[in-house]
Amino acid sequence: MRRRPGWRSEAEAMARPTRKKLVAIVESPHLARLLALLEEAGATGFTVLDGREGRGLEGEWRRNDVVGAVEKKVVIAITNAETAEAVLTAAEGFFARYPGIIYAHDVEVVRGERF
Amino acid sequence: MRRRPGWRSEAEAMARPTRKKLVAIVESPHLARLLALLEEAGATGFTVLDGREGRGLEGEWRRNDVVGAVEKKVVIAITNAETAEAVLTAAEGFFARYPGIIYAHDVEVVRGERF
Amino acid sequence: MRRRPGWRSEAEAMARPTRKKLVAIVESPHLARLLALLEEAGATGFTVLDGREGRGLEGEWRRNDVVGAVEKKVVIAITNAETAEAVLTAAEGFFARYPGIIYAHDVEVVRGERF
Amino acid sequence: MTDIFALAAANLTSPAVLFFALGVFAGVARSDLNVPEAVARGLALYLMLAIGFKGGVAVSQQGLTVELLLAALAGVVLSFAMPVIAFALLRAFTRLDRATAAASAAHYGSISVVTFVAGSEFLQMSGMVASGHMVAVLALMETPAILTGLMLAGRAADGPDARTRSELLREVLLNGSVVLLMGSFAIGWISGEPGMARLDPFVNGLFQGVLALFLLDMGLVAARRLSGARKLGFAGGVFGIVMPLIGAGLALATAALIAMSPADAAALMILAASASYIAVPAAMRIALPQADPSVYLTLSLAITFPFNLAVGIPLYAAAARLALGG
Amino acid sequence: MTDIFALAAANLTSPAVLFFALGVFAGVARSDLNVPEAVARGLALYLMLAIGFKGGVAVSQQGLTVELLLAALAGVVLSFAMPVIAFALLRAFTRLDRATAAASAAHYGSISVVTFVAGSEFLQMSGMVASGHMVAVLALMETPAILTGLMLAGRAADGPDARTRSELLREVLLNGSVVLLMGSFAIGWISGEPGMARLDPFVNGLFQGVLALFLLDMGLVAARRLSGARKLGFAGGVFGIVMPLIGAGLALATAALIAMSPADAAALMILAASASYIAVPAAMRIALPQADPSVYLTLSLAITFPFNLAVGIPLYAAAARLALGG
Amino acid sequence: MTDIFALAAANLTSPAVLFFALGVFAGVARSDLNVPEAVARGLALYLMLAIGFKGGVAVSQQGLTVELLLAALAGVVLSFAMPVIAFALLRAFTRLDRATAAASAAHYGSISVVTFVAGSEFLQMSGMVASGHMVAVLALMETPAILTGLMLAGRAADGPDARTRSELLREVLLNGSVVLLMGSFAIGWISGEPGMARLDPFVNGLFQGVLALFLLDMGLVAARRLSGARKLGFAGGVFGIVMPLIGAGLALATAALIAMSPADAAALMILAASASYIAVPAAMRIALPQADPSVYLTLSLAITFPFNLAVGIPLYAAAARLALGG
């Protein structure tokens, strides 16, 4: 049987490693660019969620609009510390130009070698 | 060119500030009230996501219902410590009356002065 | 008036307890199994969100497909430390077999006795 | 009499009722069949737009009549009054707490749009065409019961504050389904026959197909809600069947009083017998969050709705015809 | 003349305009009526598919004519040119910054599909049937204005990098609505009458009903956007009404120059007068993120769109008829 | 013979095939055109409801015939048997691992609803009207192949535990599309002509338009899946075209054996040639998560589906007519 990468025996699993969780809230038209930024920094995976509504410096938006241009997406990526640092540094420039926010914090993961 | 508020040079960006991330899970009919609570406490922004299904003290719900009344929303807000404290205190009363939960934790942000 | 379980006076509320937030990203066909795993470990609630798109070891997916089989869901559960440990241990086997990830971190909660 | 049985049988083999049954079957068997909620809401919007518009066009040809005013008055009075009876029954025969009983009672004063829609189709099939203005009565009956429900819940320690009151008022007066039904009714009235000439294939051609698809989803929802039936107990379950009969009876008496046509009387009975599943739950979550939603949603969706659809509607039509001639 | 007023009045009491008004009312009154975004996008896809296909079928009967080529040329030139005028006006009379003024100007060079659809319905009702190829003109006018808008914004320090340029180019050439309109147009052209025989109940029967439901949602959106009107100031608000008149005037002059039929001229005027709310906002968010979206979305959705729908369309039709005979 | 080429050409210029091509074009060119998934699922529900209902109404007029039983038996046998051939080919000519080969093979034993729908439209256009009961065969063929696929995958160390087995059984017996197709078929059968009188504009009028819009989305999906084709290699790609031909050939032989009409034989060939993209992928993710989904989804959606739609369907129809007369 094919083992998924990162498979480990139960014994090995005990000490759970720490990784960084990055979350970015970006506008639909800039999503591709943010994902490219993640990839360039070495992230091995990401998950995108649809925003429903929100408010920030540029005012309110909601998904129930005929206009898709101001919709926001939420991007989640678990990465190692190095990649996280690279993303956050690049994100400074990104979010100076485009609307949205980014933040990071530590998380405990299983199968740590895959991030 | 107009700089977005909170823009900083790369040199300034190095020391990243810590803020609070608040997450609340609330029922659609009470969303407006929770957002008002956030605003009164001084939050400068928020993002709402649609829940799909869930379970809690009041039992199960799922979005695929004809009935919107028991749908849940997930509200994310990054705030400073003071605002977070005010929100959590006010949330005690809110969640004693209405279904849902709230939790908070520290996050590292860029452009910290905007929260 | 019926008080919701976990209701406390304001004085009691001051010292906010710490709990674990678990987040799992799983494929739709395996959601029921992950929720069962949570329940067996003693979780008292959970919330599921729809993913929109993502990438991981098995490549890309997006929700805008005619095929539901590779869609991903995001599962959030706040639990006590013991339950979290049980879930993470069980998740090792789960995610060795099925696609997706799981991670955990501490959060501050109100009404801590309900988790 | 045989005619009545024939119609009841025809109802049970109509596509609409059968698609509902298919949904219930799929739900109970835990099939993964499901209707995306955006689609279900789109179908619901369509049904309200179409029924409102058709009613308005019908009224544009009759003008504002005394019948309309009397029917509207009757509907509003019933909506205010029925929760009182429902509440008394629930408190007498079940062990539901005050808030949950009051919230449930409010559902029975209000109406269910899809029950009315299915009922109208049945009446039409039976040659009993209700007046267009019954759609306005439908919209007017949606929310008065909310106020009665809140009064019945009593003045609790944490009764509605100012913000809740304003939220509630908006829910009562400007609930989405009230606005869409009334608005479409007005638009039908204003644009009349020329308007109908344009929208006919949309509001008439598709109507029964959309209803069938929507009822499939209602069946899935009802099945999912069945799990809440244990909480109701036997008395609660019986209430979900007896209360519509009481409502229909009251409506029939009222209809006789104001000399409604048998068809209009049947429509009013269907409205009175039906229980809300959109406007009232939302209002109750705002005003009475301590009431248990699984009780009133199970009553409305898993017991009263299927009963009305399969048995109630033909029964009320037969009763109206027997009592009021025609 | 009385004819014109009768048509204008008929426009105001058409279901489409009334459903838009209902949406505005519900939005302003803060009713919880709403159309799920998936449904709204589904309706928009339908409208583009249907209008494109119908246009293509119409052209399949006439073949590729000089009129088509001239109309396409006229549309593209207008789309490139109009933003220049809009930009000059906005800079002269409002205090909008350069980027926001340029982004807003680009919206007026482009078009609004739903305005065109509503306008076509009105023209048809008035017995002025525009050529099928005006749909191709519609698609061609969607994006040239984006380029003019960017030029007007000037070469900023952080002007488009290579990646942005490629994203933009795709947006201009392969924007979803351009592809669907042009594709459906081509399919209509290729499959012709036999194709229409198959799709007729879909693309024609439902058309006005879907339009009504979509306009209900447009009304809700417009009402929500009204809150942004304060930012515009008086001069901004006036611009949102004057600019469509200028665009329509330019289009009328162009139409006269190339000897268009009154119906085609009216269609071109409607296109010129309308402002984009899909393709251009998306492009502007990519290329000019520093421009304030609440300004251009309010202008386009909350001022110009309602004006064109209620007043502009009949006005342009009347003007085309008066100026070009027919 | 010229007749066959004329029909094949007519197929390629039918709106349905052209909208699929438009979707592929938009996807390959990376346009931002997209169909919200709720809309796509709504359209899929509609197609299953309509095709099931129409089949049932047709059967209500013929009654339960030996033909139906034989066709059902033939379909189920084919569904069980075809994966064995597919598996052997994949293992012999490609380097896919056992699990991925078995999972892919299962897709070819099952069917694709939209291929059947498009095929039925083509047959109708060609004057070959298949029996209503072929819809029941369609539903019956959806899931048997899953069982064969699992057997082919072999008894792995981590073979299905009790929970997986029960999940799988539900997927096989109560898969949403099986339930909806069979349920709608039964409803059509029960409600017969009177039922059809009510739903006709819905299930017939809209059918081809909805199919066109759905195929647009299928084109977008196929294009997105094309990126997975590299993984398949040359042999894998060839398999995606040869396997439908083998399936169709087997079906033709079976049809001859049980003396089916040419139209029914063509329908059975289309079913045999088509590959699942809903029921089987879901089951394989549950039972064989180690199999690579990008392989079987690319095969089914990006190779076999377009091939059948553009080339296969007219080919099978022609072969059935040549072989079985008519």
Ligand SMILES: Nc1ncnc2c1ncn2[C@@H]1O[C@H](COP(=O)(O)O)[C@@H](O)[C@H]1O
């Ligand atoms: N403090 C915050 N917490 C959560 N979400 C935020 C916050 N600030 C901004 N956002 C989200 O990011 C979007 C863009 O932010 P902005 O660039 O400030 O307009 C907002 O509309 C929100 O959806």
Ligand SMILES: Nc1ncnc2c1ncn2[C@@H]1O[C@H](COP(=O)(O)O)[C@@H](O)[C@H]1O
């Ligand atoms: N421990 C938990 N973890 C995640 N979500 C929860 C948890 N408890 C409750 N929720 C969510 O909040 C909703 C309302 O909770 P409750 O008030 O407990 O009924 C539930 O239906 C869940 O969606």
Ligand SMILES: Nc1ncnc2c1ncn2[C@@H]1O[C@H](COP(=O)(O)O)[C@@H](O)[C@H]1O
């Ligand atoms: N590092 C990551 N960060 C966020 N989401 C991830 C990550 N890795 C995987 N995922 C999500 O989990 C899904 C399945 O992952 P995988 O098993 O690696 O294919 C992916 O398609 C993503 O949606």
Ligand code: NA
């Ligand atoms: Na009632």
Ligand code: NA
């Ligand atoms: Na314009």
Ligand code: NA
């Ligand atoms: Na097959």
